Amino acid sequence: MSKNITPHPKDLKPEWMAYSGMAAAFLAVGAKVDGQVIYTDVDPDMALIGSQLDIDFDMDGNIDVTVVHIHTSSSGVMYDIGAVQGNIDGFTSNSYVYANVIAAGGAIDPSNPGWQDSVGFGTLAYRIFTSSSAGSFGPWFGQDGYLGCRFTDGGGSTHYAWVHLQVGAVAEQVTVLGYAYEQTPDMGIAAGAGEATGIANTPSPLGLEVFPDPVQNMATVRITTAQEGRVSVQVVNGMGQVMVQRETATSAGTRTLDLDLSALPAGTYFVSLRSGKRVVHQKVTKVG
Numbered sequence: 001m002s003k004n005i006t007p008h009p010k011d012l013k014p015e016w017m018a019y020s021g022m023a024a025a026f027l028a029v030g031a032k033v034d035g036q037v038i039y040t041d042v043d044p045d046m047a048l049i050g051s052q053l054d055i056d057f058d059m060d061g062n063i064d065v066t067v068v069h070i071h072t073s074s075s076g077v078m079y080d081i082g083a084v085q086g087n088i089d090g091f092t093s094n095s096y097v098y099a100n101v102i103a104a105g106g107a108i109d110p111s112n113p114g115w116q117d118s119v120g121f122g123t124l125a126y127r128i129f130t131s132s133s134a135g136s137f138g139p140w141f142g143q144d145g146y147l148g149c150r151f152t153d154g155g156g157s158t159h160y161a162w163v164h165l166q167v168g169a170v171a172e173q174v175t176v177l178g179y180a181y182e183q184t185p186d187m188g189i190a191a192g193a194g195e196a197t198g199i200a201n202t203p204s205p206l207g208l209e210v211f212p213d214p215v216q217n218m219a220t221v222r223i224t225t226a227q228e229g230r231v232s233v234q235v236v237n238g239m240g241q242v243m244v245q246r247e248t249a250t251s252a253g254t255r256t257l258d259l260d261l262s263a264l265p266a267g268t269y270f271v272s273l274r275s276g277k278r279v280v281h282q283k284v285t286k287v288g
Contacts, residue, residue, distance in 0.1 A: 036183035039194035045166075048082075048174045057151055057161050057181040064151035065163060068121070069174040082124035082140060082167050082174040089148030090116045097122035098138050101145035102191045108148040108160050109188020115150065125171035142169040146191035149181075157185035164195065207254075208273040214285040217262040224254045225275055232274045233257060237267065250275075261286055 038058070046053055048069040055065045065086035072079050089112050090099040099122045100114055116122060124140040124147075149161040161181035167174050182189040207224030221233055228251040235244035243264055248257055259271075264286050271282050 036187070037180050037189060037194035038183060039178065039180040041178045041195075042176050046176045048176065049172070053176050055163065055176075055179055057149075057159065057179065058153055058183075060154050062154070064161070065147075065149050067147075067163065067165065067174060067176055069171075071172070076130055078129050080125075080127045080129075080171040082126075082138075082171050083121045084124060084147060084163075085119060085121050087150050088116050088119055088122050089114045090119070090122050092116070099124050099140065099147055101139050101143050102148050102162070103145060104192040106146065106148075106191040107188055108146075108150075108162055108191060110160075110186065111188075112148060124165070124174060125167050127171045136171075138171075140165070140167040141171060143167050148191070151181070153185075159183070159185060160187065160189045162189060162191045162193075164192070208271065208282050210271045210282045210284050214287045215261060216286075216288040217260065219259045219261055219271070219284065221257045221259055221271065221273070222254060223248075223250060223257060223273060225250045225252060227252050229275060233259070234272045234274075235259065235261065235264070236270045236272060237264075243269065 040057075042053075048067060050069060050071050052066055052068040054063045055067065056062060057064045065084060065088070068081075068083045068085065070079070070081050070083075084099050088097075088099050089102065089108065090097050091114050092098070097116050097119050102108065123138045125136070125138040127134060127136045127141075129135070144166045145164075147163040147165055149163060150158055151161060152158055159181050161179065163179040164177040165174060166177065178195055180189065180194045182193075207222075209222040210219055211222070212219070223231060223233075225231065228249070230247060230249050233244075233246045233248070234242050237243055244259060244261065246257060246259065261269075266286050266288060269284055269286060271284055
């Protein structure tokens with residue numbers, strides 16, 4: 001890797017942090033599978049284009065890994081970059097950190113030689129291009145694979161984890177499909193462990209439908225649950241801020257809930273429905 005290409009991803013860090021992705025509250029969380037593996041299905045898959053996704057593997061309120069995509073231009077030079085922040089499996093080249101692509105079944109454990117501690121930003125795929133030339137760096141171009149991660153929980157114990165990613169052929173986007181971690185401290189995890197049996201095999205389905213879309217003032221939320229309990233409904237803007245929140249009791253079956261969105265400015269929002277550890281979401285456009 002050459003250091004004469006500037007700016008490099010790590011030099012763009014302040015600009016990247018200005019981009020915000022949807023919070024982990026928008027994810028449908030699967031039950032515990034494969035022993036102590038906890039798998040989270042990103043449903044629907046989240047395509048990051050000029051945005052980021054913060055991942056809290058164990059849902060303790062602390063962000064463990066951030067996946068980022070940025071497209072920008074400056075003085076006729078353009079960049080498409082996929083990157084990751086956190087404690088990752090990777091390698092260094094010319095003082096820069098690049099994340100390894102791990103195939104399904106690959107080991108993610110203490111013996112991995114490439115652990116990069118507290119990475120400011122490690123590169124997945126980095127493309128710089130002008131009207132007449134282009135350069136590419138990183139191993140993730142056009143790849144569907146797993147990012148190896150480790151994190152420390154609130155009690156100070158180390159856990160190993162993976163994130164399933166797809167990166168566009170020219171780094172035009174990074175898609176997050178799901179992630180998982182091993183609950184047992186200091187125990188490794190295989191890339192993809194828990195994924196095959198994830199959401200499809202979990203009980204207590206949770207359904208959400210928001211209409212009309214686009215909406216001007218009042219939105220109707222149709223909620224489907226398999227058992228009685230309490231659910232939380234949130235309306236979140238593109239910066240991850242909660243704009244409207246409602247809680248209600250439900251029984252098995254389907255019910256509707258009205259949401260007054262008249263006070264919100266026009267724009268794109270996500271409506272999320274949480275029941276226990278399961279969360280689903282739907283995008284909705286506010287007009288007028």
